[in-house]
Amino acid sequence: MNLSMMLTKRLNDFTLAADFSVEGNRIGIFGKSGGGKSTLVNLLAGLLTPDDGEIVLDGTCLFSASRKINLPPERRRIAMVFQQHCLFPHLSVRKNLLYGFKRCPSELRTIDFHDLVKLLKIDKLLDRGVTNLSGGEKQRVALGRAILANPRLLLMDEPLSALDDTLRFQIIPYLKSVSERFDIPYLFISHSMVEMRLMTETVLVVEKGRIAEQSSSEQLARNRMGQSPVGFINLLELEGMVERDGLCVYRWPGGELYLSGGNCDTPAGLFELSSKDIIIFKRHPEAISARNLLECRVSSLFESGAKIGIELECDGGKLLAEIVPEAARELDIRQGSLVHAAFKASAFRRLSSCESRRNSD
Numbered sequence: 001m002n003l004s005m006m007l008t009k010r011l012n013d014f015t016l017a018a019d020f021s022v023e024g025n026r027i028g029i030f031g032k033s034g035g036g037k038s039t040l041v042n043l044l045a046g047l048l049t050p051d052d053g054e055i056v057l058d059g060t061c062l063f064s065a066s067r068k069i070n071l072p073p074e075r076r077r078i079a080m081v082f083q084q085h086c087l088f089p090h091l092s093v094r095k096n097l098l099y100g101f102k103r104c105p106s107e108l109r110t111i112d113f114h115d116l117v118k119l120l121k122i123d124k125l126l127d128r129g130v131t132n133l134s135g136g137e138k139q140r141v142a143l144g145r146a147i148l149a150n151p152r153l154l155l156m157d158e159p160l161s162a163l164d165d166t167l168r169f170q171i172i173p174y175l176k177s178v179s180e181r182f183d184i185p186y187l188f189i190s191h192s193m194v195e196m197r198l199m200t201e202t203v204l205v206v207e208k209g210r211i212a213e214q215s216s217s218e219q220l221a222r223n224r225m226g227q228s229p230v231g232f233i234n235l236l237e238l239e240g241m242v243e244r245d246g247l248c249v250y251r252w253p254g255g256e257l258y259l260s261g262g263n264c265d266t267p268a269g270l271f272e273l274s275s276k277d278i279i280i281f282k283r284h285p286e287a288i289s290a291r292n293l294l295e296c297r298v299s300s301l302f303e304s305g306a307k308i309g310i311e312l313e314c315d316g317g318k319l320l321a322e323i324v325p326e327a328a329r330e331l332d333i334r335q336g337s338l339v340h341a342a343f344k345a346s347a348f349r350r351l352s353s354c355e356s357r358r359n360s361d
């Protein structure tokens with residue numbers, strides 16, 4: 001997908017002035033509340049009309065003030081999935097889904113209904129009403145309805161923010177796999193950095209009505225690590241859990257990781273570990289209470305706000321830690337240095353279990 005938006009839109013005392021071109025199939029729109037994210041996507045979908053400028057999507061001009069072009073929303077072939085799923089409460093799951101299908105011109109009805117419902121794991125729900133579905137099921141039906149319209153672009157405006165953490169991370173694989181399977185690019189809006197990293201490749205940062213930054217989602221997370229109260233979140237896919245001495249032990253490329261808390265009830269999953277929870281030692285500490293101690297080589301160092309980020313290769317796995325510049329000087333840490341990284345078994349948090357991630361298979 002290739003999208004360029006060069007436009008202005010005034011809404012009372014708020015003005016959005018967008019000027020960007022972006023290429024890719026998994027694009028993120030990130031920024032604080034009130035920055036203009038929804039306004040941007042509403043302009044793209046044709047729900048709002050720019051005061052001036054141009055919108056071009058894959059070579060098709062959707063809007064041009066100078067050429068007096070303004071394609072109506074239904075001709076833009078852009079589908080939307082919102083935080084609130086907006087399903088028709090009086091219709092069954094099947095009828096809600098078919099609503100998307102019927103909106104699609106017959107020559108474009110290339111999405112296989114049965115293939116899609118199987119992929120979304122809603123094939124057993126087709127004859128149920130939508131009012132008593134779980135939040136995650138409703139969101140999968142809403143996604144299915146949007147996909148059945150065979151859009152050229154899917155806009156997802158905070159589709160996960162009404163869901164609790166467990167459901168949020170269960171639904172992400174569906175969003176990604178459906179887009180990949182049916183080759184439909186998406187624009188994903190969120191103010192969660194972890195969601196950005198799991199869902200997108202390139203991110204546009206919207207601040208005060210401007211595109212303040214455009215970078216890869218990983219780079220953005222590194223850039224913001226120093227200012228973030230949660231630091232940089234290491235996302236670790238761990239498997240092969242066994243219980244030992246009251247802790248759960250997962251495989252790590254060159255060894256094992258010890259986790260505690262509610263992490264033991266799944267054989268595999270996606271876990272987070274903050275850069276703030278990793279302590280760096282120059283030499284092997286003689287004795288330490290933290291259950292995880294890995295020998296690591298520093299692969300790179302970078303500045304982020306008032307912090308130094310340290311990329312580590314630890315026994316074949318990668319971690320990112322942060323320290324203050326003074327500590328980096330005292331420890332004389334440079335690229336290539338050998339260090340030891342320690343972190344507690346309790347520092348991990350499970351985002352999703354392997355079962356939910358396999359839903360995307």
Ligand SMILES: Nc1ncnc2c1ncn2[C@@H]1O[C@H](COP(=O)(O)OP(=O)(O)OP(=O)(O)O)[C@@H](O)[C@H]1O
Nearest residue numbers: 011012014031032033034035036037038039040191
């Ligand atoms: N129809 C409108 N009329 C007047 N002002 C509006 C209108 N729609 C949005 N705004 C204002 O425009 C600004 C940007 O709103 P927008 O919803 O685009 O932000 P956002 O980044 O999506 O925020 P959030 O993350 O909270 O959804 C806000 O100050 C909002 O109050």
